[in-house]
Amino acid sequence: MSDLLYTEEEEALRSAVRSLLADRCGPADVLARTESEQPHDRELWKTLADSMGLAGLLVPEDRGGQGATHREAAVVLEELGRAVAPVPYLTSAVVATETLLACTGDAAAELLAALASGRTVGALAVPFATAPGVARTGVRHEDGALRGEVTGVADAAVADILLVPADSGLFAVDIGRGGVTVTPQTSLDRTRPVATVTLDGAPARLLAEGAEAETAMRLGLRSGAGLLASEQLGLAEWCLTQTVAHLKERHQFNRPVGSFQALKHRLAELWLRVVNTRAAARHAADALATGSDEPNLAAALAQAYAAPVAVRAAEEALQLHGGIGMTWEHPVHLYLKRAKADSIALGTAGRHRAELADLVDLPAPATP
Amino acid sequence: MTDTAELRRRTRDLLAAHPPATTDRTDFLKARFDAGLAWVHYPEGLGGLGAPRTLQAVVDAELEAAGAPDNDPRRIGIGLGMAAPTILGFGTDEQKRRFLRPLWVGEEVWCQLFSEPGAGSDLAALGTRAVRDGESWNVDGQKVWTSSAHVARWGILIARTDPDVPKHRGITYFICDMTDPGVEVRPLRQITGEAEFNEVFLTGVRIPDSRRLGAVGEGWKVAQTTLMNERVSIGGMRIPREGGMIGPAATAWRERPELRTHDLHQRLLTLWVEAEVARLTGDRLRQQLVAGQPGPEGSGMKLGFARLNQEISGLELELLGDEGLLYDDWTMRRPDLVDFTGREAGYRYLRSKGNSIEGGTSEVLLNIVAERVLGLPPEPRTDKDVAWKDLAR
Numbered sequence: 001m002s003d004l005l006y007t008e009e010e011e012a013l014r015s016a017v018r019s020l021l022a023d024r025c026g027p028a029d030v031l032a033r034t035e036s037e038q039p040h041d042r043e044l045w046k047t048l049a050d051s052m053g054l055a056g057l058l059v060p061e062d063r064g065g066q067g068a069t070h071r072e073a074a075v076v077l078e079e080l081g082r083a084v085a086p087v088p089y090l091t092s093a094v095v096a097t098e099t100l101l102a103c104t105g106d107a108a109a110e111l112l113a114a115l116a117s118g119r120t121v122g123a124l125a126v127p128f129a130t131a132p133g134v135a136r137t138g139v140r141h142e143d144g145a146l147r148g149e150v151t152g153v154a155d156a157a158v159a160d161i162l163l164v165p166a167d168s169g170l171f172a173v174d175i176g177r178g179g180v181t182v183t184p185q186t187s188l189d190r191t192r193p194v195a196t197v198t199l200d201g202a203p204a205r206l207l208a209e210g211a212e213a214e215t216a217m218r219l220g221l222r223s224g225a226g227l228l229a230s231e232q233l234g235l236a237e238w239c240l241t242q243t244v245a246h247l248k249e250r251h252q253f254n255r256p257v258g259s260f261q262a263l264k265h266r267l268a269e270l271w272l273r274v275v276n277t278r279a280a281a282r283h284a285a286d287a288l289a290t291g292s293d294e295p296n297l298a299a300a301l302a303q304a305y306a307a308p309v310a311v312r313a314a315e316e317a318l319q320l321h322g323g324i325g326m327t328w329e330h331p332v333h334l335y336l337k338r339a340k341a342d343s344i345a346l347g348t349a350g351r352h353r354a355e356l357a358d359l360v361d362l363p364a365p366a367t368p
Numbered sequence: 369m370t371d372t373a374e375l376r377r378r379t380r381d382l383l384a385a386h387p388p389a390t391t392d393r394t395d396f397l398k399a400r401f402d403a404g405l406a407w408v409h410y411p412e413g414l415g416g417l418g419a420p421r422t423l424q425a426v427v428d429a430e431l432e433a434a435g436a437p438d439n440d441p442r443r444i445g446i447g448l449g450m451a452a453p454t455i456l457g458f459g460t461d462e463q464k465r466r467f468l469r470p471l472w473v474g475e476e477v478w479c480q481l482f483s484e485p486g487a488g489s490d491l492a493a494l495g496t497r498a499v500r501d502g503e504s505w506n507v508d509g510q511k512v513w514t515s516s517a518h519v520a521r522w523g524i525l526i527a528r529t530d531p532d533v534p535k536h537r538g539i540t541y542f543i544c545d546m547t548d549p550g551v552e553v554r555p556l557r558q559i560t561g562e563a564e565f566n567e568v569f570l571t572g573v574r575i576p577d578s579r580r581l582g583a584v585g586e587g588w589k590v591a592q593t594t595l596m597n598e599r600v601s602i603g604g605m606r607i608p609r610e611g612g613m614i615g616p617a618a619t620a621w622r623e624r625p626e627l628r629t630h631d632l633h634q635r636l637l638t639l640w641v642e643a644e645v646a647r648l649t650g651d652r653l654r655q656q657l658v659a660g661q662p663g664p665e666g667s668g669m670k671l672g673f674a675r676l677n678q679e680i681s682g683l684e685l686e687l688l689g690d691e692g693l694l695y696d697d698w699t700m701r702r703p704d705l706v707d708f709t710g711r712e713a714g715y716r717y718l719r720s721k722g723n724s725i726e727g728g729t730s731e732v733l734l735n736i737v738a739e740r741v742l743g744l745p746p747e748p749r750t751d752k753d754v755a756w757k758d759l760a761r
Binding site: 001002003004005240244247248255256258259260261263264265267268269271272275276277278279280282283301304305350353354356357360361362363364365366 | 618621622625628629630633634636637638640641642644645646648649651652655656659661665668671672731734735737738739741742743744745746747748
């Protein structure tokens with residue numbers, strides 16, 4: 001049975017991240033940043049990734065990292081989700097890092113250490129909606145360079161290095177070397193914007209080929225999907241907590257709005273879902289960390305459950321805040337946009353259920 | 369200090385002195401109780417050793433490996449789960465000595481005389497009267513939804529002893545002898561066709577004051593202990609993957625490909641996910657208890673399982689198609705215990721409708737979560753500070 005609790009060290013890590021985010025990443029800061037030229041908070045990333053060493057949590061010490069596990073990374077993501085922090089943690093420190101961990105060559109080892117240091121940001125150049133196991137792009141490798149276009153790549157705008165799946169393997173492309181254009185798209189979630197990556201003869205280094213490349217991408221996306229549940233948990237908890245606080249304060253009909261049974265039941269229902277999400281997210285983090293209890297199943301389960309909960313939490317928060325919930329100045333819209341984008345990211349709940357159908361032998365009907 | 373090694377040694381001593389193969393079941397259970405290995409966290413002399421609750425697993429594992437009989441906690445669930453912790457918490461030394469051993473061994477079955485036709489969710493509104501008469505009390509009233517009353521030797525009973533104070537304050541908690549004159553148990557046939565529950569009519573029942581549990585007028589406080597334990601026991605069982613209602617539905621899906629449709633597939637997968645996550649939440653709750661950090665998650669477990677049981681059994685009937693139009697047996701029976709797995713999908717569908725009512729309706733539990741866990745304000749109340757006798761009925 002997996003360990004579903006938090007250790008004391010994990011709680012200490014949470015406190016450190018939470019207090020940093022409280023100082024540096026309040027809702028007003030995030031909102032202002034989404035409207036600026038630089039939607040990512042590079043200074044915050046520098047502190048988290050470099051000073052606190054969090055970018056290398058998944059990387060063993062002898063490969064340049066902190067030698068921690070997915071359990072610790074999950075705690076960091078809970079806090080980042082609670083703050084809708086505009087930093088490339090999930091994309092660089094989880095998906096790209098886990099992908100590189102599964103590649104054996106020297107090129108991958110060098111990049112892995114760079115990502116673990118936090119001074120280099122990496123992104124797997126696939127559409128952010130890609131579920132584990134179906135990473136395909138139309139990129140071609142010709143004469144040592146890459147050609148093609150990938151849309152919807154999350155955090156590409158802040159990346160230094162792209163890991164690009166092409167027809168003949170997985171390649172690394174250095175964004176500063178020419179032949180690569182990253183064009184920001186107008187994103188639903190401006191705290192984790194997506195961009196189009198255009199490769200026009202971009203020089204590339206081979207990271208892995210064939211089955212090794214497939215496996216590496218699958219593991220990267222699987223970790224991303226499994227740990228995304230922790231971000232969704234943090235996000236949902238923020239929505240619940242803020243809404244409860246609001247309903248205790250807000251009076252209508254000469255009563256606190258939160259004393260009306262119809263609303264109490266909705267919040268209690270939401271709390272139940274959040275409690276369940278915590279179990280599912282912890283289970284996924286522990287299974288990814290220890291390799292026990294079928295990590296594929298645990299990740300798919302967590303994503304199939306957590307994504308709709310986060311969306312619902314944000315939708316309930318908006319509705320129960322009434323008119324102010326519809327305003328630009330109130331931060332709930334940042335959470336709704338992140339939650340909805342997260343529900344598409346790394347595979348929808350439906351895709352993860354389909355994956356579970358295979359894993360637990362509940363096959364779809366035969367097509368006549 | 370009792371530790372793992374000590375418990376293991378005591379368990380082996382018990383097995384050596386009373387080999388399960390040649391010892392009568394009841395005799396073995398009595399010996400186990402007397403050895404303090406029944407519930408190790410109970411005090412010495414009352415079936416325990418004052419050891420940490422978590423060490424019970426050590427004893428249970430040893431006994432199971434040796435093929436020792438267990439005390440069938442399902443059959444005596446009300447006694448074990450509700451009467452025992454209440455007696456332990458509020459009973460006199462004499463009551464503890466008299467009741468706990470036969471209760472644990474299963475020689476005496478218990479029932480719970482709480483709900484009334486006019487006091488279900490609003491349990492504190494109960495109207496069964498207990499009037500002091502010298503060294504005993506005269507009890508008159510009607511209870512309902514009483515499972516096991518027809519096989520019970522004892523009942524835990526709450527009754528109104530002071531109608532002149534607000535409803536929560538005028539209640540007293542008793543132990544009722546179900547064989548006493550004036551106690552009449554009538555089967556109550558349910559939608560499943562069986563009579564799992566009963567109505568209990570109490571007419572001039574005399575209960576000696578020595579069978580009062582807790583102080584006069586403190587019955588509501590005592591009952592909280594019972595109710596808390598009831599909800600934990602309803603939602604708190606450890607189950608393996610697919611161990612609950614989802615098991616038969618998943619099995620039917622695997623074994624009967626001709627029944628599959630795309631709509632049913634989507635719904636089955638969604639419920640499979642819900643069931644598995646609810647199971648993990650239960651695991652997490654138990655891990656918190658073991659680590660000495662109980663969380664409020666338990667308040668939600670029963671709610672979640674009630675809904676899941678209803679949705680899954682409903683889906684299973686649809687999955688079965690033509691067979692879903694059938695029912696295994698409408699014969700009226702009075703079972704000793706509820707057996708979900710021994711009967712078919714139609715029974716499960718109908719019986720699970722009770723899961724969101726028994727032991728506190730889902731609506732009341734949602735209020736409890738909202739107020740006690742989330743800290744939301746209560747609804748304005750019209751019954752506060754009003755004497756029970758003056759309440760509108």
